[in-house]
Amino acid sequence: TSNQTFRVLVSDAMSSEGLSPLLESDQVQCVQQHVDEAEGLDSFDALLVRSGTTVTAEVMDSMPNLRIVARAGVGVDNIDIDAATKRGIVVINAPDGNTISTAEHTFAMMASLARKIPQANASLKSGEWNRKGFQGTELRGKTLGIVGFGRIGSELSKRAQSFEMSVIVYDPFLTKERANEMGVDLRGFEELLGEADVITVHTPLTKDTKGMLGHENLGKTKPGVMLLNCARGGIIDEDALAHYLETGHVAGAALDVYEEEPANENPLVAFDQVVSTPHIAASTKEAQLNVASQVSDEVLQFLQGLPALNS
Numbered sequence: 001t002s003n004q005t006f007r008v009l010v011s012d013a014m015s016s017e018g019l020s021p022l023l024e025s026d027q028v029q030c031v032q033q034h035v036d037e038a039e040g041l042d043s044f045d046a047l048l049v050r051s052g053t054t055v056t057a058e059v060m061d062s063m064p065n066l067r068i069v070a071r072a073g074v075g076v077d078n079i080d081i082d083a084a085t086k087r088g089i090v091v092i093n094a095p096d097g098n099t100i101s102t103a104e105h106t107f108a109m110m111a112s113l114a115r116k117i118p119q120a121n122a123s124l125k126s127g128e129w130n131r132k133g134f135q136g137t138e139l140r141g142k143t144l145g146i147v148g149f150g151r152i153g154s155e156l157s158k159r160a161q162s163f164e165m166s167v168i169v170y171d172p173f174l175t176k177e178r179a180n181e182m183g184v185d186l187r188g189f190e191e192l193l194g195e196a197d198v199i200t201v202h203t204p205l206t207k208d209t210k211g212m213l214g215h216e217n218l219g220k221t222k223p224g225v226m227l228l229n230c231a232r233g234g235i236i237d238e239d240a241l242a243h244y245l246e247t248g249h250v251a252g253a254a255l256d257v258y259e260e261e262p263a264n265e266n267p268l269v270a271f272d273q274v275v276s277t278p279h280i281a282a283s284t285k286e287a288q289l290n291v292a293s294q295v296s297d298e299v300l301q302f303l304q305g306l307p308a309l310n311s
């Protein structure tokens with residue numbers, strides 16, 4: 001591609017400021033159009049996506065010149081990695097661009113859940129003045145159980161500690177030293193389930209984490225537990241969650257992600273005790289700028305034949 005234009009298809013909406021390194025490069029031609037609508041798919045060398053594009057083997061077959069798929073975000077579960085590997089296509093992501101936004105959103109969800117802010121807001125807007133219906137709980141002194149202590153989980157722990165929560169963590173890859181450094185206590189998965197007042201998951205969706213909090217494991221949690229999922233739909237099994245919300249064993253849940261999205265028909269959204277947002281944890285000005293500029297830089301690096309940073 002040295003003396004040819006490198007064609008990049010930007011299939012999902014992305015920060016144009018973040019994309020500027022690509023938009024301004026004279027070696028690159030960017031087309032901003034969804035893969036289902038774009039023409040001349042066989043002419044593209046690179047495909048940039050968020051979560052709105054599913055990069056299947058068929059999509060890759062329709063793009064025979066494709067050499068790199070870049071995910072402006074963290075989760076690559078919308079990309080068929082095996083199919084990419086078989087075709088020699090490099091897959092990269094932007095692993096840290098939206099860490100803070102996601103940790104902050106998770107924290108906001110926890111506070112909303114504990115103080116029933118969305119419910120109280122909806123009640124007041126509907127014309128009620130109900131000071132009795134929204135008794136909450138303090139976060140201070142409560143135990144937050146974090147499942148998955150990577151970038152997002154660790155940032156969340158600092159925020160929780162500043163609210164005087166104690167933080168316990170389950171992460172098979174975490175060392176004692178790192179746990180000490182962060183002031184958190186390591187637990188086995190089942191120990192965490194039995195001890196935490198609030199449980200939040202921050203793992204990718206894999207065959208090991210799918211349904212990790214299912215019927216059996218949710219039964220091991222404390223009565224009155226609150227659950228948070230701002231990671232990926234399906235880590236907390238939705239049928240199991242609905243069941244335990246109905247019995248009252250789970251006092252409330254806050255969800256940003258769902259097994260199927262859009263989640264307008266999801267019965268969990270209708271529960272009074274569920275606070276839900278439409279997969280917006282990474283939707284801040286800062287995060288979107290970060291992830292788009294991170295993948296732009298990486299694609300340019302790839303184009304120059306340098307090793308990809310986050311593949």
Ligand code: MLT
Pocket residue numbers: 050051072073074075076098282
């Ligand atoms: C991610 O994996 O980065 C988030 O889910 C945000 C997004 O889908 O853009």
